[in-house]
Amino acid sequence: MSGGVDSAVAAARAHEAGHDVTGVHLALARNPQTFRTGARGCCTLEDSRDARRAADVIGIPFYVWDMADQFHDSVVDDFVAEYAAGRTPNPCLRCNEKIKFTAVLDRAVALGFDAVVTGHHARLGADGRLRRSVDNGKDQSYVLAVLTRAQLDRAVFPLGDSTKAQVREEAAVRGLAVADKPDSHDICFIADGDTKGFLAKRLGATPGDVVDARTGERVGTHEGAYAYTVGQRKGLDLRVPAADGRPRYVLSITPKTNTVTVGPREDLLVDEVTASKAIWHGAATPIECDVQLRAHGEVVPAVVTVEGGTLRARLLTPARGVAAGQAIVAYQRDAAGGDAVLGSATITAAARTSVAPEAARA
Amino acid sequence: MLPEALDAYVAAAREVGNPSSLHASGRHARRVVEEARERVAAALGCRPSEVVFTGGGTESDNLAVKGIFWARKSTSLSRTGVVVSAVEHHAVLEAADWLGKHEGAQVTTLPVNAAGKVDPARLGAVLEAYGEEIGVVSVQWANNEVGTVQPIAELAALANRYGVPFHTDAVQAAGQVPVDFAASGVAALTVTGHKLGGPIGVGALLLGRDVAATPLLHGGGHERDVRSGTVDTPGVAAFAVAVEITIKTQQEYAARVAALRDDLVKRVLSVVPDALYNGDPVDRLPGNAHFSFPGCEGDALLMLLDANGVGSSTGSACSAGIAQPSHVLLAMGADDDRARSSLRFTLGHTSTAADVDALIDALPAAVERSRRATAWKTPR
Structure with a gap:
């Protein structure tokens, strides 16, 4: 129970369904006293109190579990290391994988619990398949697709059939004070929202060149390649304008040479994605399906092949801003039951193999 | 709360009257407070004038540690020592720590053995080394976690030999083991209501007549000019009944x-x-x-x-x-x-x-x- 409205309503629903429910708040900050900055993030003292009050109102026992060390090792350190390696990590996904459905689940099972209930917006129906929430805007299946079959078998997501608005309404009816609490959007361990500053403090200044992909010319310098993400346009501060005067975007980051490569928007388009550490739920491949390449990102049709731990996707519509380190999640279209997750993997490379008609237009 | 204490609380709460007022209902409330003081004093072995009613254990501990430290320092600026055991309740430990950080106190922590007991010889050595430079010594009567009872009379006697006021937090001990203020030889002793079958939010510091303490709360000086604030008449009435019964049994x-x-x-x-x-x-x-x-x-x-x-x-x-x-x-x-x-x-x-x-x-x-x-x- 994070102290937010979703986990509070999820707990209430599980309790009402007759389960023996115990509320657990995860203390994730090594020094919670320093995180006392208000409702931002998921590990402030205020949030812990909100979670406790929600448990009181629901009528379930409540405990705080100290997962600060595991969180720091598996999520925060990983976040910094991924940026240092020129990739763009998704810490929420990592937290689901390593903390909520590993550290917490393992401990809970050892203590005699059957499952972990969370307030994620995703469906996990009778067929055991992970599906998108009915609320497309709030759907979190992308950051849950990393879960294995064994983890999903011990997961319960009671909110998948409701929209966020319905969840808030229900919280108000149930007398939960967190009904109107604002959503958290930021990375919970970066209290001030300044990701660039957070990374700079840990990785230090590592000045390097910004190079134009088409001309090979040095068009600027940077203080640390970790401050850039593929697809980024703002904040490049380039001294040399492009020949055609059009804006340039980050195309790739090369940690070896500490180079940020930029180019025109159409060069961002890729139609082949390679990804490692695949979690695949058994559908025969190659398979034509939809893929999502970043959280809340667009969905494109693709043909996906999985061999061993490697997933390859040929995008039938080229996509922009595909960054290594992000997840590729494959969905089987199902308008009635909610698109179902076929599997996921971590993007290692993306390439353009053909000039798509859309690219020519761009 | 003991039923008798609850009855006493409700009876007193029905009455109108501020014990500091001079009119009839005020005098009546004052009488309830003073009778409560006498009962607490009789049960815990001190004089009525040595009972300072407070808002509970934490306040009493703070008043003893900070108040006695300040009063002693005001008579000799070099008297900056504070001695506490390593196993004190946070109300004492944090008060001492605060004095160290903000008031220039030199805080000495007495170690304990594997059973959680303070060795009187260790206190003796500290007193021998710093003597009169110590403002206050505070060692709990019994530990709230592991239950170890300290040799309080022996420790207090050592402090007295060096003329250093000795405070004990007896929140856990009173009602559980025999606690007698005068016989123990301590200068100040903390008790609190809810550990004795009384209400939460009422307690007392038993403070020897000759022991000076600088107030934490300034105002009307209600309690011996050491603790200001209108005395909680129903609270202390119930507290006194609870102390009396608990000590008796x-x-x-x-x-x-x-x-x-x-x-x-x-x-x-x-x-x-x-x-x-x-x-x-x-x-x-x-x-x-x-x-x-x-x-x-x-x-x-x-x-x-x-x-x-x-x-x-x-x-x-x-x-x-x-x-x-x-x-x-x-x-x-x-x-x-x-x-x-x-x-x-x-x-x-x-x-x-x-x-x-x-x-x-x-x-x-x-x-x-x-x-x-x-x-x-x-x-x-």
């Missing part, structure tokens, strides 16, 4: 509860043979049983036992609710793992043999599960 209560506790300890050690019994086996609060369960996490055990209707306590939690390794066990020489594997069972007035049975029924499975759960901590 202490011996009988202690014998009954200690027998129950001894049975609990024997049976816990028989169902969990590698459990470690913490604290002093003899000089100990009658209702206290404290164990380390190797390989377990105290907070996991607490949760599992609670789910079976058995309430227990770990050390303490920080403001975010995270269980912390107990400073008391760490001071007794336990390592972090042992401190975190510890749990306290407290018996009291309502405890019965059936309660002990319920614990013994639930404990083995809880220990086994908790041991399995410790595995999640191993790096993966």
